[in-house]
Amino acid sequence: MWCLLYAIMVLYVPFHGFNENSDNNITEEEVPDGPHDQRIQSPLQDAETYRWQLPLLQIEQWFEEQLHPDLKLSFALNSVLHRSTSAFQKIALLDTKHFGKVLVIDGKLQSAERDEFIYHESLVHPALLLHHKPKTVYIMGGGEGSTVREVLKHRDIEKVVMCDIDRVVVDFCRSHLTVNQEAFNNEKLELVFNDAKGSEKFDVIIGDLADPLEGGPCNHLYTKTFYEEVLKPKLNDSGIFVTQGSLAGVLTHKEVFTSIYNTLKHVFKYVVAYTAHVPSFVDTCGWVLASDEPLKLDVEELEIRIRERIRGELQYLDGASIASSTIMNKTLHTSLVNETHIYTEESARFTHGRGIFGNSQSEI
Numbered sequence: 001m002w003c004l005l006y007a008i009m010v011l012y013v014p015f016h017g018f019n020e021n022s023d024n025n026i027t028e029e030e031v032p033d034g035p036h037d038q039r040i041q042s043p044l045q046d047a048e049t050y051r052w053q054l055p056l057l058q059i060e061q062w063f064e065e066q067l068h069p070d071l072k073l074s075f076a077l078n079s080v081l082h083r084s085t086s087a088f089q090k091i092a093l094l095d096t097k098h099f100g101k102v103l104v105i106d107g108k109l110q111s112a113e114r115d116e117f118i119y120h121e122s123l124v125h126p127a128l129l130l131h132h133k134p135k136t137v138y139i140m141g142g143g144e145g146s147t148v149r150e151v152l153k154h155r156d157i158e159k160v161v162m163c164d165i166d167r168v169v170v171d172f173c174r175s176h177l178t179v180n181q182e183a184f185n186n187e188k189l190e191l192v193f194n195d196a197k198g199s200e201k202f203d204v205i206i207g208d209l210a211d212p213l214e215g216g217p218c219n220h221l222y223t224k225t226f227y228e229e230v231l232k233p234k235l236n237d238s239g240i241f242v243t244q245g246s247l248a249g250v251l252t253h254k255e256v257f258t259s260i261y262n263t264l265k266h267v268f269k270y271v272v273a274y275t276a277h278v279p280s281f282v283d284t285c286g287w288v289l290a291s292d293e294p295l296k297l298d299v300e301e302l303e304i305r306i307r308e309r310i311r312g313e314l315q316y317l318d319g320a321s322i323a324s325s326t327i328m329n330k331t332l333h334t335s336l337v338n339e340t341h342i343y344t345e346e347s348a349r350f351t352h353g354r355g356i357f358g359n360s361q362s363e364i
């Protein structure tokens, strides 16, 4: 109830300020600074009457993601659909009011039904489209199935190997994420659960891993040694590697994004970073492409390849938006160019993570 009143109060004050007919304009110096301020008293009283006109939102359960030690984001829930725990991670599928079904692993939102197309199109298509003729794809992680789904939109792909450490997560997503069920059942997909050590090479490798997290299961998969000794030998000569790069917002890009970019710059001849805003992350995400062949971002050629290679319509990307996503503003550009940190086993950097469940008190 207090939350509701507070929300109305916060909403009311700015509206009041923008009202042109008002002879009581609130200027910056005058903005009331607390609940005891006289000027808030009358809107608050009005709010009592407004309250009954608003649809009654009785929210009993929230999922709270701790974005930073001093910042949380709350998602109102319809219900908790499924939960599971594996040897590696805790996983949950939540039905949120705003973003639809969301997948949460170790307290971090992984993807949301309503906007995951932004993330997964961005992760998959630039790399596949920049390759002259991709036939085989290897996915590190990707247990959710959305990455495979996007890869399989490319008609000429003959084989996709997906290697996730966590069978529980894969089985969970396979049975609960209906949107990816077709991809999981596609005969071109080969699922592997142990670190694949074979000598087979691939045209495109996609890093769809959890962020580097303190004590997390994927940290060594971001190191220079791993890229040099395990990843690169798995790529065909003209192969392209792409990895998710965690958050790339103005305030978050130095956590790990610039380090991942810089590490890859020490392993591959050509490295390109790009970004997209993802509403359910309330931030921008970053990805990094890497290859020993030049990565040519020609808008017309990209358009032709999209038309010729991809089955169906993309929702987020076209040739121009792929090219523009690689152009950073000065803040990001400078940080990428100036980054000196390289991921090694000894000098890792981490993003913050771990969420909690409001009201039910249980951790996911």
Ligand SMILES: *[C@@H]1O[C@H](CO)[C@@H](O)[C@H](O)[C@H]1NC(C)=O
Pocket (backbone or CB within 6 Å): 020, 022, 023, 024, 025
């Ligand atoms: C309030 O703001 C409007 C629009 O900027 C302006 O026209 C008006 O003169 C202001 N009224 C007072 C009392 O400052």
Ligand SMILES: *[C@@H]1O[C@H](CO)[C@@H](O)[C@H](O)[C@H]1NC(C)=O
Pocket (backbone or CB within 6 Å): 133, 135, 200, 201, 202, 203, 236
């Ligand atoms: C990549 O390597 C595999 C064998 O390791 C081969 O089958 C495939 O044709 C190669 N792709 C390209 C584009 O050279």
Ligand SMILES: *[C@@H]1O[C@H](CO)[C@@H](O)[C@H](O)[C@H]1NC(C)=O
Pocket (backbone or CB within 6 Å): 248, 249, 250, 275, 276, 284, 328, 329, 331, 332
């Ligand atoms: C600067 O670029 C980053 C990465 O693309 C983005 O997150 C951020 O929103 C941009 N800043 C502005 C003000 O657009």
Ligand SMILES: *[C@@H]1O[C@H](CO)[C@@H](O)[C@H](O)[C@H]1NC(C)=O
Pocket (backbone or CB within 6 Å): 334, 335, 338
């Ligand atoms: C980036 O590096 C250049 C050259 O070393 C330096 O002059 C500049 O101050 C650095 N910028 C930032 C924002 O650190």
